[in-house]
Amino acid sequence: MRIETHALSATAGGRAILTDVTLTIEPGAFTGLIGPNGAGKTTLLRLLAGLAEPAAGRVTFDGRTAAQTGRRALARGIAYLPQSGPVHWPLRTEALVMLGRLPHRGPLGGITAADRAAVERALATADAAHLRGRIVGTLSGGERMRVLLARALATEAPVLLADEPVAALDPGHQLACMALLRDAARRGSGVVAVLHDLTLAARFCDRLILLSGGGALADGPPGRVLTDDHLRAAYGIAVQRGEAGGEPFLLPWHALPSPMPKPETP
Amino acid sequence: MTAAATWESRIPYPALVAGLTGLALALCAVSAAVGYVPFDLGAALSDWLAGRPTLGALVLAELRLPRALLGLLVGFSLGLTGAAMQGWLRNPLAEPGLVGVSSAAALGAVIVFYSGLSAALSLALPLGGMAGAVTAAVLLNLMAARGAGTTALVIGGIAINSLAGSLTALALNLAPNPYAALEIVFWLMGSLADRGTDQLWLVLPPMLAGWALCLSGARALDALTLGEDAAHSLGFDLTGLRVRLIAGAALAVGSAVSVTGAVGFVGLVAPHLMRPLAGARPGRLLLLAGLAGACLTLAADIAVRLMPTRPELKLGVVTALIGAPFLIVLIARLRREEA
DSSP: OOEEEEEEEEEETTEEEEEEEEEEEOTTOEEEEEOSTTSSHHHHHHHHTTOSOOSEEEEEETTBOHHHHOHHHHHHHEEEEOTTOOOOSOOBHHHHHHGGGGGGSOSSOOOOHHHHHHHHHHHHHTTOGGGTTSBGGGSOHHHHHHHHHHHHHHTOOSEEEEESTTTTOOHHHHHHHHHHHHHHHHTTOEEEEEOOOHHHHHHHOSEEEEEETTEEEEEESHHHHSOHHHHHHHHOEEEEEEEETTEEEEEEEEEOOOSSOOOOOO | OHHHHHHHHSOOHHHHHHHHHHHHHHHHHHHHHOSSSOOOHHHHHHHHHHTOOOHHHHHIIIIIHHHHHHHHHHHHHHHHHHHHHHHHHTOTTOOTTTTTHHHHHHHHHHHHHHHTHHHHOTTHHHHHHHHHHHHHHHHHHHHHHTTOOHHHHHHHHHHHHHHHHHHHHHHHHTOSSHHHHHHHHHHHTOOOTTOOHHHHHHHHHHHHHHHHHHHTTHHHHHHHTTOHHHHHHTTOOHHHHHHHHHHHHHHHHHHHHHHHOOOOSHHHHHHHHHTTTTTTOHHHHHHHHHHHHHHHHHHHHHHHHHSSOSSOOOHHHHHHHHHHHHHHHHHHHHHHHHO
16 A cells, blocks of 8 residues: 655644655655654654544545545555553553554454464464463563564555654564565555664664654665764764664764753652 | 463353353242232142132232333343443443432433322333433533543532432422421432333333343444544544433433432443453453343342332342442452552
């Protein structure tokens, strides 16, 4: 599925969050959505998922609006993983991941062999198969995130939109999760993830969209997006760069006394 | 390994439903057999089925059976709507009684009582109850639509509860004579005594409609476990769900309260007893909580007749005496889990 936004604007509480954003999410690419806190990353992701109405402009899914596509077709086409997703009841992992199959089930249809197979694949891919019998509330933050990721993967939708999927993970699972998302894109899915770790974003993503000041400050391959100028303008930081095994990496080094409004200090 | 083993050894859902249905029907039979006059259930049943108008057949058809069946219907309505409210608000304390739906239904019924409409039109009482329940449910809905979180909703529900309670007290205060006030007070305590077939037929259609509306939300309630955005992204229309659940709760609870008065805590206790057996899945919980609610209500109604207290204790008093300590234990446990 191809998601296009055209002159998209969004507001929250009377404040403009996004202004005039036009971009296309293609299948087969892993896109990282980066930008400072409050830049509108989650807002954009929710608009791409068809979960919110834009203040102006439009979002289309394979050329059709969300209303034309229909809520159920959209649910089969786009898996959405919310930021630090809540789990309100003490469900077991397996039952939770099975929720990802809801878009495929009829109003009275039971769980089919195809549903079970998809859940098994998702559990294995997210390295969560050994957690299947555990109650979700008893899992560690990282285990819980992988289970929630498995829930999103179980839908087997052509598009996966993930809000900060690696935020709660240890370094080992961060790398595994980024590789997993990249592999999903290699197999033909369109993957968009909100990310804060610039090195991971640079190493694993095919494309980065840097949101800042209500729009896409830069959009393209990581090398072209993560320039000193862009990082100073968006985050107000200077970075240290290096290279390992032919891959570039960068570390946020210090905050710059920039025109950017200072974050409030407690 | 042990966790996986418990997962495998869970009682299968169909067996749970069958077992609870059997228990509810058995309690119905016991309820029909228990009473204050010596009574041969077997003889009465065969007389009734054969159409012989004996005293036993009359007592069974006009008193015992309606009371037992109303216990079943009211209990199922309270358990089911309790589970539906808890799933929808994602709060284990949500219950028609606690969020004000029951007391608003009681207020509606009291207004009808008070105005004398109930004497003129038998349908007026359930309609009044439903109107009250709908009003409370719509207020809750408005709060939800304005983006109130679940805590705010529960607090709003408690506010509705006290408002309805104080308006009911006002009606009592203004009652023309002490007997009218006493009648209302006793009715408010909740009871299944001396209800007849008329009331049974009156509330059956709205209750069935309410049950269907609540049960139709099972899948969406499962999805809501993951929060509203995730449920929406899984293809569920949350506005439609809200309308269905609120209408369903209003129909079922409104008609239940209008027949029995306020029978509290069944809607709170039944989902909690069943939640572990449902694997905590809110969709599965609906039917199980309904059946458990029916069993609890029937058991309590049998208990008030077996106890030596005369006149018999009111059903709502007994459920509250058992339910309120349960609520305290529940809150203590929730606090421990949060800590």
